[in-house]
Amino acid sequence: MDDEEQSLSLVLFSGTDDKLSAAAVLAVGAAAMGRTVNVFLQYYALDAFRADRIARDHALSPEVTIEQAPSVKNHPGTHWSELFRQAKEVGEVSVHACALSMEMFKLEKNDLDPLVDDVEGVAAFMADATGPMVFI
Amino acid sequence: MITVQPSKTIDARGMACPGPLMALIGAIRQGQVGDVIEVWSSDQGSKTDIRAWVTKAKHELVSVTDETGYTRFTVRKAR
Numbered sequence: 001m002d003d004e005e006q007s008l009s010l011v012l013f014s015g016t017d018d019k020l021s022a023a024a025v026l027a028v029g030a031a032a033m034g035r036t037v038n039v040f041l042q043y044y045a046l047d048a049f050r051a052d053r054i055a056r057d058h059a060l061s062p063e064v065t066i067e068q069a070p071s072v073k074n075h076p077g078t079h080w081s082e083l084f085r086q087a088k089e090v091g092e093v094s095v096h097a098c099a100l101s102m103e104m105f106k107l108e109k110n111d112l113d114p115l116v117d118d119v120e121g122v123a124a125f126m127a128d129a130t131g132p133m134v135f136i
Numbered sequence: 137m138i139t140v141q142p143s144k145t146i147d148a149r150g151m152a153c154p155g156p157l158m159a160l161i162g163a164i165r166q167g168q169v170g171d172v173i174e175v176w177s178s179d180q181g182s183k184t185d186i187r188a189w190v191t192k193a194k195h196e197l198v199s200v201t202d203e204t205g206y207t208r209f210t211v212r213k214a215r
Binding site: 025033034075078083086 | 150154157165192
């Protein structure tokens with residue numbers, strides 16, 4: 001297996017707790033299995049990583065039905081921010097904030113949770129994200 | 137049958153995927169080579185994940201035992 005297959009890039013766009021949880025599970029699993037994980041935060045996902053908002057309720061995706069919502073909300077899983085922390089602990093995981101989205105929401109690096117390593121333009125992210133890429 | 141006495145037992149029953157695996161990884165990292173860690177998990181994902189991780193991380197899956205409502209995984213830290 002070459003280095004490209006050993007990495008996983010996650011582009012996070014959605015800022016709802018269900019999608020962020022699904023992404024965090026992928027990140028922690030990939031990191032545990034020895035893959036390098038590159039995370040790029042855009043739009044609402046970036047906003048969800050604000051230090052003052054990361055722990056609050058980010059609601060669920062529009063596609064959730066009334067019947068499904070209680071199952072998702074009551075599931076005793078670990079919070080996605082904690083899963084990302086675990087991913088960084090067990091593996092090589094870098095989290096990059098999209099420069100465009102930073103500007104859109106008038107954010108500075110200090111406004112973000114320490115999980116976020118740096119602010120990057122899309123080309124810099126693509127330079128590292130050479131393997132498979134998932135968009136959530 | 138040889139019974140291996142675990143150095144540590146983690147009761148991860150009720151934890152959602154990938155919680156039990158992450159608990160195992162934490163214990164393996166803190167342990168010494170040769171330590172035997174037992175994890176109790178009721179999460180279905182553990183059945184595939186613990187085996188996959190132990191193989192990848194080059195430790196040893198000593199035994200997998202089905203109990204009522206959960207599974208006991210015994211892992212030896214090999215390196």
